[in-house]
Amino acid sequence: MVRYLITRLGQALIVVVLVTVIAFLILHLLPGGAARATLGKEATLEQLAAFNHEMGYDRPWIQQYGMYVQRLLHGDLGYSYQLNQSVVEAISQRLPKTMVLSLLSTLLAIVLAIPLGVIQAVRRNRWPDYTITSLSLLAYATPIFFMGLMMIILFSQIWPILPPEAPQGFTVAEVLADPAGLVLPTVTLAIVTIAVYSRYVRSAMVDNLNENYVRTARSKGLSERRVVLRHTLRNGLFPVITLLGMYLPALFSGALVVESLFNFPGMGQLFWQAALKRDFPILLGVTVIISIATVVGALIADLLYAAVDPRVRLRGSAS
Amino acid sequence: MSESTDPTVRHSSTAGQPAAAQPLLELRDLDTDIALRRGTVHALDGVNLEVMPGETLGVVGESGSGKTMTALSIMGLLPPGGRVSGGQILFEGRDLRSLPADEVRRIRGVRMGMVFQDPLTSLNPTMRIGVQVAEPLRVHERVGRAEARERAIEILRRVGMPRPDRIVDNYPHELSGGMRQRVAIAMALVCSPRLLIADEPTTALDVTTQRQILELIDDLREEFGMAVILVTHDLGVIAGRADRVAVMYAGRVVETAATEQLFRSPRHRYTEALMEALPESAIRESGEHSRLYSIPGLPPDLSRPMAGCRFAPRCRHVTDECRTTDVALSIGEHRHACLHPVPAAPATLPPRVRVEPAPEPADSTAGADQPAATPVLSVQALVKNYAAHGRGLLRRSAGQVSAVAGVSFEVGPGETFGLVGESGCGKSTVGRLAVGLERPTAGQILLDGTDIASLTGRERRRMHRQVQLMFQDSYAAMNPRMRVDAILAEPLEIQKVGDGAARRARIATLLDQVGLSRRVLERYPHEFSGGQLQRIGLARSLALQPRLIVGDEPVSALDVSIQAQVLNLMRDLQRELGLAYVFISHDLSVVDYMADRIGVMYLGKLVEVGPARDVVRAARHPYTQALIDAVPSITPNAATARDGVTIRGELPSALNPPTGCRFRTRCPLAQEICATEPPLAGNGHQVACHFPLRPESSKASARAGAAA
Numbered sequence A: 001m002v003r004y005l006i007t008r009l010g011q012a013l014i015v016v017v018l019v020t021v022i023a024f025l026i027l028h029l030l031p032g033g034a035a036r037a038t039l040g041k042e043a044t045l046e047q048l049a050a051f052n053h054e055m056g057y058d059r060p061w062i063q064q065y066g067m068y069v070q071r072l073l074h075g076d077l078g079y080s081y082q083l084n085q086s087v088v089e090a091i092s093q094r095l096p097k098t099m100v101l102s103l104l105s106t107l108l109a110i111v112l113a114i115p116l117g118v119i120q121a122v123r124r125n126r127w128p129d130y131t132i133t134s135l136s137l138l139a140y141a142t143p144i145f146f147m148g149l150m151m152i153i154l155f156s157q158i159w160p161i162l163p164p165e166a167p168q169g170f171t172v173a174e175v176l177a178d179p180a181g182l183v184l185p186t187v188t189l190a191i192v193t194i195a196v197y198s199r200y201v202r203s204a205m206v207d208n209l210n211e212n213y214v215r216t217a218r219s220k221g222l223s224e225r226r227v228v229l230r231h232t233l234r235n236g237l238f239p240v241i242t243l244l245g246m247y248l249p250a251l252f253s254g255a256l257v258v259e260s261l262f263n264f265p266g267m268g269q270l271f272w273q274a275a276l277k278r279d280f281p282i283l284l285g286v287t288v289i290i291s292i293a294t295v296v297g298a299l300i301a302d303l304l305y306a307a308v309d310p311r312v313r314l315r316g317s318a319s
Numbered sequence B: 001m002s003e004s005t006d007p008t009v010r011h012s013s014t015a016g017q018p019a020a021a022q023p024l025l026e027l028r029d030l031d032t033d034i035a036l037r038r039g040t041v042h043a044l045d046g047v048n049l050e051v052m053p054g055e056t057l058g059v060v061g062e063s064g065s066g067k068t069m070t071a072l073s074i075m076g077l078l079p080p081g082g083r084v085s086g087g088q089i090l091f092e093g094r095d096l097r098s099l100p101a102d103e104v105r106r107i108r109g110v111r112m113g114m115v116f117q118d119p120l121t122s123l124n125p126t127m128r129i130g131v132q133v134a135e136p137l138r139v140h141e142r143v144g145r146a147e148a149r150e151r152a153i154e155i156l157r158r159v160g161m162p163r164p165d166r167i168v169d170n171y172p173h174e175l176s177g178g179m180r181q182r183v184a185i186a187m188a189l190v191c192s193p194r195l196l197i198a199d200e201p202t203t204a205l206d207v208t209t210q211r212q213i214l215e216l217i218d219d220l221r222e223e224f225g226m227a228v229i230l231v232t233h234d235l236g237v238i239a240g241r242a243d244r245v246a247v248m249y250a251g252r253v254v255e256t257a258a259t260e261q262l263f264r265s266p267r268h269r270y271t272e273a274l275m276e277a278l279p280e281s282a283i284r285e286s287g288e289h290s291r292l293y294s295i296p297g298l299p300p301d302l303s304r305p306m307a308g309c310r311f312a313p314r315c316r317h318v319t320d321e322c323r324t325t326d327v328a329l330s331i332g333e334h335r336h337a338c339l340h341p342v343p344a345a346p347a348t349l350p351p352r353v354r355v356e357p358a359p360e361p362a363d364s365t366a367g368a369d370q371p372a373a374t375p376v377l378s379v380q381a382l383v384k385n386y387a388a389h390g391r392g393l394l395r396r397s398a399g400q401v402s403a404v405a406g407v408s409f410e411v412g413p414g415e416t417f418g419l420v421g422e423s424g425c426g427k428s429t430v431g432r433l434a435v436g437l438e439r440p441t442a443g444q445i446l447l448d449g450t451d452i453a454s455l456t457g458r459e460r461r462r463m464h465r466q467v468q469l470m471f472q473d474s475y476a477a478m479n480p481r482m483r484v485d486a487i488l489a490e491p492l493e494i495q496k497v498g499d500g501a502a503r504r505a506r507i508a509t510l511l512d513q514v515g516l517s518r519r520v521l522e523r524y525p526h527e528f529s530g531g532q533l534q535r536i537g538l539a540r541s542l543a544l545q546p547r548l549i550v551g552d553e554p555v556s557a558l559d560v561s562i563q564a565q566v567l568n569l570m571r572d573l574q575r576e577l578g579l580a581y582v583f584i585s586h587d588l589s590v591v592d593y594m595a596d597r598i599g600v601m602y603l604g605k606l607v608e609v610g611p612a613r614d615v616v617r618a619a620r621h622p623y624t625q626a627l628i629d630a631v632p633s634i635t636p637n638a639a640t641a642r643d644g645v646t647i648r649g650e651l652p653s654a655l656n657p658p659t660g661c662r663f664r665t666r667c668p669l670a671q672e673i674c675a676t677e678p679p680l681a682g683n684g685h686q687v688a689c690h691f692p693l694r695p696e697s698s699k700a701s702a703r704a705g706a707a708a
Helices: A002-028 A033-039 A045-055 A061-073 A087-122 A127-141 A144-158 A172-176 A179-209 A212-219 A224-236 A238-253 A256-261 A267-276 A280-308 A310-318 B067-075 B101-110 B129-140 B145-158 B177-189 B207-224 B235-241 B259-264 B269-276 B320-324 B361-369 B427-434 B457-464 B484-494 B500-514 B518-522 B530-542 B560-577 B588-594 B612-617 B622-630 B698-707
Strands: B025-036 B039-051 B056-060 B082-091 B112-115 B195-199 B227-232 B244-249 B252-258 B377-389 B397-411 B416-420 B442-447 B467-470 B548-552 B580-585 B597-602 B605-611
Touching: A002 A061, A002 A280, A033 A045, A087 A127, A087 A172, A087 A179, A087 A224, A087 A238, A087 A256, A087 A267, A087 A280, A127 A179, A144 A179, A144 A256, A172 A179, A179 A224, A179 A238, A179 A256, A212 A224, A212 B112, A212 B177, A224 A238, A238 A267, A238 A280, A256 A267, A267 A280, B025 B067, B039 B056, B039 B067, B039 B082, B039 B252, B056 B067, B056 B235, B067 B082, B067 B112, B067 B195, B067 B227, B101 B112, B101 B129, B112 B177, B129 B145, B129 B177, B145 B177, B177 B207, B195 B207, B207 B227, B207 B235, B207 B622, B227 B235, B235 B259, B244 B259, B244 B269, B252 B259, B252 B269, B269 B560, B377 B427, B397 B416, B397 B427, B397 B442, B397 B580, B397 B597, B397 B605, B416 B427, B416 B588, B427 B467, B427 B548, B427 B580, B467 B530, B484 B500, B484 B518, B484 B530, B500 B518, B500 B530, B500 B560, B530 B548, B530 B560, B560 B580, B560 B588, B580 B588, B588 B612, B597 B612, B597 B622, B605 B612, B605 B622
Parallel strands: B056 B227, B056 B244, B112 B195, B195 B227, B416 B580, B416 B597, B467 B548, B548 B580
Antiparallel strands: B025 B039, B025 B082, B244 B252, B377 B397, B377 B442, B597 B605
C-alpha cells in the first residue's frame, strides 16, 4: 500500500511539472507579452525593454522557467500588477469563497442525486424513472447561464423571495452571513451536477441489481429495502467516487459562468478578469493550482476506491 | 392449459407414497410466463412435481426446458417480467401464491435455501463472508452481531471450510470457486431449512471439486434432514445423487420416476434419446466407438402456442396422433407423458445401451495404424511462462507463472489427440501455442516435421494454414457486425486464396460440409443457436483446408443433444478430410469418445499419455484415476463400484508450483521420492509417476512395439 502510494504520488508530480511547463510556454511565448499588457499602449520601447529586463523576461525562456519554478517552490506565484497584489494573496482571498459555493452545491447534488438514482433504478422503466430521466436530460441540456437567468427571473423577479446577487462579503464569514444570497448560485450549480450524478447512480444501480449476488440476497428472504440499501447501494456508488475525484478541480476553479452571473467574487471571476486583461501571473497561478487539484482529485478518488472496494484494496497491498 | 381438467394430473400423494408422508413441496399445474419485448414466453406449462421430506429430487433438462424457472418460481425469484400465472406452490401444505409477501419472504429465508450456479458472481463482492452467511440469522431470527458471527463460523465449519474463523472475515474474491460454493451452501443452510434448491451447483466447477460439493450436499441433507431439489443438465450428476428424477422438456415434466428405475428403463422417447446422445453411451466395453444418436432440430420456441407432444417434431417415433393430442403424465410410480413409450425393461436387465452401428468401425484406429507417417504436429519440451505482475497500477513483477512446463506429444495424420485436465492445468495454453497464437518460452513446435521457429514471417503464416483453432464460445469468437459470408471469407482473404468466385465456391462447399444451408450467409452471428454457431466456427476453421484443428472445449457450452450433433459432425469430417484433431476438454467422457490417444495434464505437465481406452479404463497415474472417479456417470452405482482415488484440497498456484511431481501435494500415494521429478515413462502408455497404479498393459506396449 505504501509503495502504491509513493508510485501514485510520483506519477502525480510528473503531471504537475508537465502542466507548469506547458502553461509557462503558452503564456510567456505568446506575442504581446506581459510588458505591453502591464505598462499599457503609451509605453515606449525603452520602457518595455526596461520592464522586461527587470522582470527577467529578456532572458532565455529555460532560465525564466527555472526562476519561475524556484519561486513556485517558495510559495511565490508572482505578482499581479493589474491587481497590485501578489498572486497568492489574490487567490487566497477568492479560493475560500469559491470553495464555499462549490462544496455547498456538491453536497446538495450528492444528497439529492443518490436517492434519485436509486429510485430510478428500483422503479426502472416505470413512471418515476421516466419522469426523473426526462428532467435530468432537460437540466443537462440547458445552458447554465440560461438556467441561472431563469432562476433569477423566477425567484427574485416574478416571485421575489431571494436576492439575485451572491453575497459580496470580503471574507468567508461575511459570505456565510448572507445565506439567502447563496441559495440561487448554489442551486443553479447543483442542478446540472444532480442530473449527471443521478444518471451515473442509476446505471450503476441497474447493473448491480441485475447481478447474481442480488438474487442470492433475495433468496435469503431479505426485504427489498435491505437488498437495495445493504447490498446494492455500496457497489452502486463506486462511479460517484470517480466523479467526485474529477469534480475536485471545479472546487478550486469555481464556476465561471455562475460566478459571473451572480457576481460572486470567486476564483472563476478572478480567472475571467485576468484572461481579459492578460494578467499572466494570475492566469499561470490559477492554472497551476487547478492542475494540482486535478491530480490530487484523481489520487483521492483512487485511494477512496481502495478504501471502499476490498478487491482494489487487496491489489494495492499485494504489490 | 388443458391438462388441468385431466384427472390423472391431479394425482396426489395417495397413489405412490405411504399415506402418512405428506409432500414437503407440491407443485400443481404451475404456469410461469416471462414477458419479454418480443412477446411472452410460457416458460412453464402445467408443471406437477412433489418433493417428499428428506428426499433428493433431481430435475434434469436441457437449456430452455424450464428446470431453472421451476426452481426460481418456487423461490419467488423470477427475473424481471416473470410471474407465476397459474397453479399452486404448496409448501408444507400452504400455497405460497396465496400467502402475504412478508410471510413468503420469511419462508424463503428460513424454511428454504437456494444455491446458484456461478459461485464467482453469486456472492456480494464487498461484503465479508461472515456477514453474508449470517445475514438470514440477523434478519429472520434477530440474532445479535457476536452470536451471528459465531454461528457463521459454525456453519462454515460444517460445510468443510478450512479455518472458518479466519474465512469469516475474508471477502469472496479471496476464495477459490469451490470454496465460494461452500460459502453459498453455508449461507443457504444457516437457518436449517427444510428444502434446499441447488440450481446447477457444480456446473461452473471442475470435476474433482464437483465431486466434493455433491458429496457435501448429500451429507448435509442427512445431517439436516432436509429435502433437496437438484437442478442440472448433467444426467450423470442426477444418476449418482437423486432419489427420484423429473425430466423436463419445453416447460413440462415429461417423465418422473425413481432414479434407478429411470436410468434402467426410461419410458419417454425424449429421455431415451437424451441418454443415447451421451458420449458415454456410445463407448462399448470393447472400446469401439459407435456413432452418437443426435436429436435432430432444436427445442421449440416457447413464445408460440403449441399443440400435442412438444417433443414430437424431433422424435423418431412420432405419429400424427402425437402432434395433436396433449398427453398428461401417466399414473403410478413411474410416470411419463408419451403416447408411444419405450417398452418397460424387466428389472433384471443390465443398463440398456442401444446404439446405432458405427458406419466405419475402423476409423478410430486410423491414427494408430500409421505411426510411420510424419506427425502433423509435434511439440517437444514445450515451456510457457507468463510474467506475473502485481495487479493494479504498479505492475511490479512478482515472479513467473509456469503455465506449461515441458510438454511433449505428437499428433499423427488423421488422429485425434485428446488433452484433458482441470481449469488452470495449461491445456488451453498448449492449444494456443500449437496454432501459433502465442510463442513458447522454450521448446519446439514442429508442423509436418518443420520447426516453425526456423521459419520467416511469411513462411510461418503459410505453415499456420495447416493448423486452425476452434473455440468454445464461437459467438464471442466472431465479429458480431460481420455477416456469415464475410466471416467465412476472411481467412481466405487474409491468406490470399483464390479470387472472389473461387472463394464463394469454397464457402458453399464449407457450408455443405458442416450441414448448413446457403441461407445462413446473409445472417449475423446473433441469429444462430449455439450448435449452429459451432458449425459456422468449424466451417471457418476448415476454410483453409487445414490438416489439424485444435478444438478448445468445442462442445462444452452445448446441450447434450446439440453436443452429439457437433461431435458426430467432427468425426464425419475427420473421416472425409483426413483431419487430425487436438481435442481439448475438461470433460473426460467427451474426450474418451473422441480421442484415439489422450494426454492428461496437471498444473502445466503431462502426467499420463496413452491410447484413450487404456488411459480411461486402466489409468496409471493417481491423478488420472481421481479425475475418472470424479466424473459422474449415468450407469447406476458406478460411483460405488470404483476403487476410487479421491483427492482433496485445492489446486496449488502455478506461481510457485510444487517441486518434483506437481501432484504430490494432493496425492494419496506421495512419498519422499516424489519431491524429485518423475520422468514420463512407458512405451505406448506413458505415465509420469514414481508409483504408477498399475503396470503398462501388455496390449499397449505390444501396440507400441509393433509401431516401432
